[in-house]
Amino acid sequence: MASRTATEDDIPDTEPDLVPSLDDLLLRFDEGSKRAAARLISIVEEGRPEALAILDRLYPRVGGAIRVGVTGPPGAGKSTLADRLVELLVRAGEKPGIVAVDPTSPFTGGALLGDRVRMGPVANHADVFFRSLGSRGSLGGLSLHTAEVADVLDAFGCSWLLLETVGVGQSELDVAQKAHTTLVVLVPESGDGIQAMKAGLMEIADIFVVNKADRAGAEKLLEEIELSIDLKEWLGWRPPVFLTEARGGRGVEELHQALLAHRRWLEEHGMLQQKRRQALESRVRDLVEDVLHRELWQNGTLLQSLRDGLDTIERGEDSPYQLARALVEQGRAALAVRRALERGHPREPKG
């Protein structure tokens, strides 16, 4: 990342190039332009056709960043905590990136992305990159493209990536898969302590934070969490529990140390490699499914057969199961025809 102020992308004052080609964008990205990075993130987030080529080109530079997922109920103080952590990281010479995901309304498609509000002056530091995302089409609550957006920032030179997501739906499981270390932030008022904890939280948390330690009940919640951690069998890493007061910055240094300790533990036990491999597997699987899915429905005839089949079912002449079987056959045949055609016109192998 350029260690200059954030906005000088050095566009010459001649004709403003409003349609920068992809190559130009990538070139400026390489030079450390935040504007170029932000544009590339948008392309990846939109899932535009050129996204794969971009990610492919950036891939050799991906992998350096420490990825930390931050999840927990709305209002727990995740963004405030992230801000304090970013301050600390910048002081330590790191280049933090923050990707903050908030839910998109399934009805209007709109989203209010409010995590930036909690960022103090450090958001304007040249070494910090903050990006807000709507969850958009994702069912789980985390944007479908969060990992790819993180990859862009990783390639851009961010040394730490904080991925913030509200703990609703499946998003915390999702973020745990995409991060190396998962931070679960809880607050005294989040209900009857541990009872209110969603199933699965115990499994994904590498570190627990009880934030708003200035409020009544923080110690009690901490003890309850410790107790339920003790009730489980831990192979290796036992999640530590911290009291923080994000607003005042209390406990953030300890949290930073815990993040580093977990990182070391991951490295020493080959877990980082394992996590990377798992993430890689699900990434490649997603890509393959995405392409096959699109190819399958691309040609409208399958969809037409589906609609026609529905009529047949409604007339009581077919069952959904028979129809599905017929469509699978039809889809397979269509893909086979396309493959045969492609074999007839072999593509140049990629250089």
Next chain:
Amino acid sequence: MEEKIRVLIAKPGLDGHDRGARVVANSLRDAGMEVIYAGLQQTPQMIVNAAIQEDVDVVALSILSGAHMTIFPRVLQLLHEAGADDVLLTGGGIIGPEEMEELQRMGTGRLFGPGASLSEAAEYIREEVRARRARRGD
């Protein structure tokens, strides 16, 4: 599918509350946009930094302090320096008609006075962004 419209909403200056800005933020969200809410006390530099990183189509400022004749031009200038002339700068406040005209000549989009309709503002943003994208060839 049409690309989402991303809007940065900020309230520069040290004055008062941000109730108005929040109302606008909610209304644009309900109109289907992605609204990045930057909050109070934003300096022009902070606003433009955020606009760049968030890759927004629109920056909408709520200025009630009376400082609109300095803040809007400054944000325009910083957007220009950042190579982000294609970002639509709009907003609202207590701005007289002559001042509105002058600001628009400098390069802001439409500006809205105190009684402006929220749905009109949303409609304006949608149309203006669509036009700019078409010009850009998206």
